[in-house]
Amino acid sequence: MNRRKSSLLLLWMLVCSGGVTEAIEPISTSIAVGMAAALTGFLASYQNIFYYFHECCRPEWIYLNKTGLQVDLEAKLFGQHIASRIILKAVTGFMSNDNPKKPLVLSLHGWTGTGKNFVSQLIADNIYKEGMDSSFVHIFTSELHFPHLSQIDTYKSQLQQWIKGNVSNCAHSMFIFDEMDKMHPGLIDSIKPYLEYYEKVDGVSYRKAIFIFLSNAGGESIIQTTLDFWKAGRDREELELKHLETELSVSVFNNKRSGLWHTSLIDKNLVDFFVPFLPLEYRHVTQCVMAEMEAKGLQPDQNVAVQLARDVLYFPKTERVFSVKGCKTIASKLDFYT
Template sequence: MKHRRKHVVLLWMLVCSGLAEAIEPISTSIAVGMAAALTGFLASYPNILYYFHECCRPEWISFNKTGLDVDLEKRLFGQHIATRIISKAVNGFVNNDKPKKPLVLSLHGWTGTGKNFVSKMIAENLYKEGMHSSFVHVFTSELHFPHASQIETYKSQLQQWIKGNVTNCAQSMFIFDEMDKMQPGLIDSIKPYLDYYDRLDGVSYQKAIFIFLSNAGGEKITETALDFWKAGKNREEIKLCDLENALSLSVFNNKKSGLWRTCLIDKNLVDFFVPFLPLEYKHVVQCVLAEMEARDLEPDKGIANQVARDLIYFPKSERVFSATGCKTIISKLDYYY
């Protein structure tokens, strides 16, 4: 029945596009008759087309809490704070039928610690098409907003992009990468969309998700992680309260953060500042083994250790944390295989 419906939809599209006139020896009268018959059939199954073209409906947008939790536990390494926050924040927000405002997450930490990875996990467990969904929108500062002289134009464009996409689908996701390279003041242009408004010009933004990714604040996070390590404490003892306030202040006062002096922080519109801790040697090994598994390769701890040893660590004398996290392991693994 499923295949029959698919064929009917395709034929309906063919007839409606006018291509039926080019098919011989079908006459115009027969084509019109077919169109009428198909119209009647589709009227009996009004939701058929929704299964073949992505739209803003539960068939395409449905949160998989178990899937996200498994991904965070099994694929994100060394990030116990981020794992807990992301799981609770996303689950609580998506399952709230009437949120008061959009979900706003600001992810901070050095490169290769998992910020982009987590954004992808959220998308994959919320949208059927994952990162390829037409409702997931990624902005990269150096690509979309490169020139300081055009900041006013960027502000207007950004507002229009967000308004247009949320109008199209209330459950849209916006990911802002490289926030530390964004023009200061630009992000303030979307402040009204993140605030506690039921509607703005007839549009509700309360079910949208905004995620900011930034290296800013990485120094403060690393400093805290080093202090715990020097004190002989386990990194899992680090709590959100040890970092969140200092992290938000560090980002707010950093001219290179993209969130410098922003009203989003001043007005408490960022729901969570999520710290991503620097990764240790053992975490890099876990990343390599996970990449092997993703490629259907036999896990080889010998090769995983070789890849991990090739990376640069800091402080230089102790070699505690990977300078690039897990970011370069794919190319390193290619070399060894």
């Protein structure tokens, strides 16, 4: 049994690596040729089996489901018409390009509970067969991975090595940086060379990688613009990226708690899109409740959704227009209402 498992593992390594000789280096060439000859017939007949044996950096495991992403954004991401449009176009355009000039860099901004983490999951789910559980999706959280200012130089070196190692393993790697507003200023600049238009950096090409930054920074300017639209009696869907992008990028660049404060990533225009996530209204919270009930296997109940949505805190206090925490606490509150 152990010998059989070892054989299967070896064969998987051969298939995933793209060639027998590369997989078994530095075994001598004569042995490699002998093994290759012995296994050629088997691999030719049964190689498709091994594509499903273990996750590989191959099209069988990494491919964009454009229709799936579009449906998910329309049906599951509530109140974010601007973000949905940007993300769909940015991701589909990037993934359909066999020779991109640089990695895709998205910076998602907005108040808590508006869908930034959730949309990162939707992107991963529609690119990687294993979704967020893929070994090619990597999440960095500021307070967990980079907690001490005194070790900033060590973090910079580690971050560079982590990214270089993972992209070397799979060009189509995705890196998600959560809590950017809590990240030490200057840390993210350490990976600037990897986000540039260089063909290769130290022998490694980063052009097919995806970098996603998540931050609450800039949320105030997004809220103010959205509130101004509401006060002017204008429909929320009239808001466009042009109303928000310039002020958002300036706000993030000048905010010491943004993680992108005075960063050369903005200076050098390496962030492809600053994606604003709007504050959620009562109707969006109701949609979140209905979706959460369905996700938990419960029969969606409009009365429960209305009651829970009404009890959520809103601001400004008098008008009660926007949810203070978006949909962030819906899952935990739902148990109390059902």
